[in-house]
Amino acid sequence: MTSPSRPSFAAALREALLANRAQALTQLYRQGFPMVRRYVCRHGGSEQDAQDVFQDALVVLYEQAVGGTLVLTAAASTYLVGTSRNLWHHELRRRARLPQQPLPDADLAAADAPPDTDGAGFAVLDYVERLGEQCKALLLAFYYFGQPLSQIAAARGYRTVRSATVQKFKCLERLRRAVHAVVRPETVEF
Amino acid sequence: MRSELERLQLIEQRLLRTPAALPAEEWQLRQLFDGELRADAAAQWQLYRGLRQAGRHQLRQELAAIHAGLYPRPFGWWPQQAHRLSGWLGWLFSF
Numbered sequence: 001m002t003s004p005s006r007p008s009f010a011a012a013l014r015e016a017l018l019a020n021r022a023q024a025l026t027q028l029y030r031q032g033f034p035m036v037r038r039y040v041c042r043h044g045g046s047e048q049d050a051q052d053v054f055q056d057a058l059v060v061l062y063e064q065a066v067g068g069t070l071v072l073t074a075a076a077s078t079y080l081v082g083t084s085r086n087l088w089h090h091e092l093r094r095r096a097r098l099p100q101q102p103l104p105d106a107d108l109a110a111a112d113a114p115p116d117t118d119g120a121g122f123a124v125l126d127y128v129e130r131l132g133e134q135c136k137a138l139l140l141a142f143y144y145f146g147q148p149l150s151q152i153a154a155a156r157g158y159r160t161v162r163s164a165t166v167q168k169f170k171c172l173e174r175l176r177r178a179v180h181a182v183v184r185p186e187t188v189e190f
Numbered sequence: 191m192r193s194e195l196e197r198l199q200l201i202e203q204r205l206l207r208t209p210a211a212l213p214a215e216e217w218q219l220r221q222l223f224d225g226e227l228r229a230d231a232a233a234q235w236q237l238y239r240g241l242r243q244a245g246r247h248q249l250r251q252e253l254a255a256i257h258a259g260l261y262p263r264p265f266g267w268w269p270q271q272a273h274r275l276s277g278w279l280g281w282l283f284s285f
Binding site for chain 1: 191194195198199202233234236237238239240241242243244245246247248249250252253254256257259260261
């Protein structure tokens with residue numbers, strides 16, 4: 001996972017993340033964090049600042065890797081260090097403008113997300129937490145962590161991919177019904 | 191699959207642009223005959239946004255756990271010991 005880029009390197013990283021997320025992330029963490037900590041601490045930040053920006057960079061890397069949009073021109077650790085540096089400079093500029101305000105959670109990683117103008121995302125977040133562990137894990141595995149349904153079916157004991165698919169939509173339907181009463185959908189053109 | 195679930199699937203295919211998604215013209219046509227399709231698609235899009243936030247939240251928790259495993263705080267026991275010590279001192283000076 002550390003060798004410089006080849007055309008298939010991002011795909012290999014994606015496979016590693018999907019096969020064993022904890023192991024792949026731990027390896028990336030071990031490779032990248034010491035360099036980021038050194039950089040941030042030498043540029044006016046603390047250990048906690050380094051941890052925050054590095055984890056934001058890992059979230060960005062994860063989402064791009066499983067989303068198939070990651071383009072690696074160097075090793076993944078180099079990408080992480082570069083992204084962390086950019087995030088830290090962004091944070092330094094933000095602090096210079098607004099010195100009294102703490103960094104909002106996930107502010108940096110959410111940079112590519114559409115603006116949540118009505119707070120509906122937060123309402124949905126609450127209902128996801130109330131879904132129950134089975135449904136929550138199934139929905140997050142598919143919709144966020146990018147695991148294919150065949151992998152989900154095998155890992156969670158569904159007899160067939162079809163069974164896992166039906167269960168996924170049952171869970172989504174439960175979430176939809178729970179949220180329906182409180183969320184006013186935006187007018188979006190699809 | 192129940193019709194409600196099939197409807198979720200139909201909308202999902204459109205929103206996530208899967209290969210099985212209806213062609214744009216057919217989707218537009220369905221919207222003409224199904225007055226609730228547009229609102230249902232918007233609502234489902236909100237669900238995906240919420241799931242994305244929930245996923246990020248979980249990923250951040252996993253990363254914090256990895257960090258704690260790789261870099262345990264050497265004096266993580268200190269607040270607990272300090273609290274215990276203050277209790278002993280309080281007891282000692284109460285005489």
